[in-house]
Amino acid sequence: MNICPRCGSQHTEQVAASPVAGVWTVHMCSTCIFTWRSTEPEHITNPDKYLPAFKVDQADIPKAAHVPPIPARRV
Amino acid sequence: MAYQDFRDFLNTLEKEGQLLKVEEQVNLEPDISAATRALNNLGDKSPALLFNNINGYEKDQARIAMNVIGSWPNHALMMGMPKNTPLKEQFFEFAHRYDQFPMPVQREETAPFHEVELTENINLFELLPLFRLNQGDGGFYIDKACVISRDQDDPEHFGKQNVGIYRLQVKGKDRLGIQPVPQHDIAVHLRQAEERGQNLPVVIALGCEPVITTAAATPLKYDQSEYEMAGAIQGQPYRIVKAKDADLDIPWGAEVVLEGEILCGEREFEGPFGEFTGHYSGGRSMPVIQINRVYHRQNPIFEHLYIGMPWTETDYMIGVNTSVPLYQQLKEAFPNEVVAVNAMYTHGLVAIISTKRRYGGFAKAVGMRALTTPHGLGYCKVVIVVDEDVDPFNLPQVMWAISTKLHPKHDAVIIPDLSVLPLDPGSDPAGITHKMILDATTPLAPEQRGHYSQPLDSPPGVDQWEKKIINLLNRQQS
Structure with a gap:
């Protein structure tokens, strides 16, 4: 759970645990903001088996289009 | 309530x-x-x-x-x-x-x-x-x-x-x-x-x-x-x-x-x-x-x-409440003609308008107006216009109108490079698309084409029977 299944980043943290202890934990990647629960199937949680069509290349993240664009400041 | x-x-x-x-x-x-x-x-x-x-x-x-x-x-x-x-x-x-x-x-x-x-x-x-x-x-x-x-x-x-x-x-x-x-x-x-x-x-x-x-x-x-x-x-x-x-x-x-x-x-x-x-x-x-x-x-x-x-x-959630504003905004322009609007398909990327017409070419103008409504700026990629006696919520009727009233040479109008919501997966670049008006209304003077002088009508009393049958069915079910 320390490696992001989607972009491979090691910057991940646990953000929640089930109120009934030991059932599941929720994790988030601070690089691509992917979020997953420990009980989801391996094609969501395992970096080696994550859905290939939805893998994210960390190099593409800064190139993502801004929606909406940031406007110029009014003078 | x-x-x-x-x-x-x-x-x-x-x-x-x-x-x-x-x-x-x-x-x-x-x-x-x-x-x-x-x-x-x-x-x-x-x-x-x-x-x-x-x-x-x-x-x-x-x-x-x-x-x-x-x-x-x-x-x-x-x-x-x-x-x-x-x-x-x-x-x-x-x-x-x-x-x-x-x-x-x-x-x-x-x-x-x-x-x-x-x-x-x-x-x-x-x-x-x-x-x-x-x-x-x-x-x-x-x-x-x-x-x-x-x-x-x-x-x-x-x-x-x-x-x-x-x-x-x-x-x-x-x-x-x-x-x-x-x-x-x-x-x-x-x-x-x-x-x-x-x-x-x-x-x-x-x-x-x-x-x-x-x-x-x-x-x-x-x-x-x-x-x-x-x-x-x-x-x-x-x-x-x-x-x-x-x-x-x-x-x-x-x-x-x-x-x-x-x-x-x-x-x-x-x-x-x-x-x-x-x-x-x-x-x-x-x-x-x-x-x-x-x-x-x-x-x-x-x-x-x-x-x-x-x-x-x-x-x-966005079916009726998308159709009604389009209907009201079209009625502001054409209060005596527009009958109903069905814009329930993918939030109105396809819209069907039922309207009376005053003269030949009128239905296309109604379709053009739909494109310039606030919602039409982001949706209404395909606008189908049908006669006032076609129920736009009844897709078999709409398909009948397209099958029999539309002449592709005259009635399919494409307007290039208009705005659409960027989520439309067909838009290219995202947010830009051609749009189309399909005029499936009956040609009206000065347009003379086609052979539409003898349309079939329904037997008398169909409307009353429709209500009666719905009531009977409801009673049977309850």
């Missing part, structure tokens, strides 16, 4: 046999999405679902409501009509109530959601039973909440305060991503704030009664208040209460309320998210909301919406 709050509406659904309680234990993924998708596959009369036994929580500790207005019976009940009201009647009743706009609001000092209030140690992942909707989604989303913001240049204008529904990705314990599509009102507010170098205050209300959700999903004009429209639809003033951190008004009956601000000049990777087009949006950089305050009722019910390949609850 107004529903006090979300729970009041759930009680009505239960009384009417339109709420299914799932008592068996379910997993957050994939059970809740899978059950809701299955429900949508079963037809257009399906009930809402209420889950109260969720793995990882004690029973009743977390409750999730799905598909709350995801069928025509539930949509009819939202308007306080009998659950078996035919769709076309729901359309005309909605149009009638839309004409009662504006209904003044009723202001309150306190609300049930004030029961619990948090300003520190906010963790949305712990406060809400969040879950993934579709497998390729980039995270857990909130996609049926009312997001409220004000015009920054004219903050005193109540009508320019906007209540809209935007997808929100939970991106941290107290952070959300938001998708303000440029055609939507909140994008105007955000631009005004960012041009000043300021954050935009917002309030997010989850688990509202269904009339404000419907008004929030209606493409109103920029200066029309969703609260005053909700009052018109429910026939009673809509109840609102002030936020604490900003001059924003909140639906009184909400289960959970988040107060925060969209951070000026910040964009962060968001998505993908399975959208109402039946396709995932790609990953893009979108604005971020910082949450500063949370209120909720004791043991709140988390309302969520499954979105995916149409039809899902989304399509019921």
